[in-house]
Amino acid sequence: MRKLKYYVAVSVDNFIAHEDGSWDGFLTEGEAVTDYLESLKTWFDAVLMGRKTYEIALKVGVTNPYSYLKQYVFSRTMKESPDENVELVSENIVEFVRKLKNETGKDIYLCGGADLATMLFSENLIDEIILKLNPVLLGSGIPLFSGLIKQTALELTDSKIYKNGVVLLFYRVKKMEQI
């Protein structure tokens, strides 16, 4: 089965962005960014985005943010996708992702946001969490998960410390049946 990996930049106080979706304070240059872009192409062939996450790209005129991946945006309110390369999924989101994971292919990249991550985590669909921990306290913002999730053990499977202070942490989600 393909794995679903929530790979996201986060502050030391666990915010993935400011309230408005911007991310000033996060480091946007350096080896961590190069590694990230390279890994997207190597590990994945599909990406899942929540509507608000996709709209951050739309705001700056980008309708096709991950052109090298099959792109899905999840929204109950959006009427149609503004780009033929991005497939809109409006109904049965959980079932859609479950089916997608059962198809053949590389692993699936969940780039955000917190609402979609909370929904999919609660359905035991997220297999790994990869945190790009930035050396900053945002003070407020959008947290890693927007809603309550159940207490869950993780396994640290890999890590990398970058010169600029970014810490990359790879966690496997220990699902109930595996503990």
Place this chain on the structure above:
Amino acid sequence: MRKLKYYVAVSVDNFIAHEDGSWDGFLTEGEAVTDYLESLKTWFDAVLMGRKTYEIALKVGVTNPYSYLKQYVFSRTMKESPDENVELVSENIVEFVRKLKNETGKDIYLCGGADLATMLFSENLIDEIILKLNPVLLGSGIPLFSGLIKQTALELTDSKIYKNGVVLLFYRVKKMEQI
């Protein structure tokens, strides 16, 4: 000047404890714990506790939790300290900590909680944040800081990865005048 270091165990989703102050899910054995206990005695000669943090010890009958350190508990509601080894500070908390930092001695350990940390951070009194990142998502609980703080850059000065998946991260708080 003595440094004030906020050294605290935290989950991957940034909670220092469950809502009731308990911390099941955090790893309480292994090299990370041995290192922690050793470092308390080596680096510090004083500890600051918020009232709620101290009460977690009191609940299990411990009135003198850090007997090898000079202990201060901060509370506006507590009438007197239940232990002669713990000094109650009820007024002018910020000024008290500022003076303490100017005295001679080893560095000062801020063990929590989130309310006291937020107050002292907002007054630029916290010099380092040391996170003992436990491989668990608590899902809800008491966050690293309980109130809003301003966006603040950090510098990763050291780190250690333990076999059991605990990640120890040392951050220097970049204060405005130092950036």
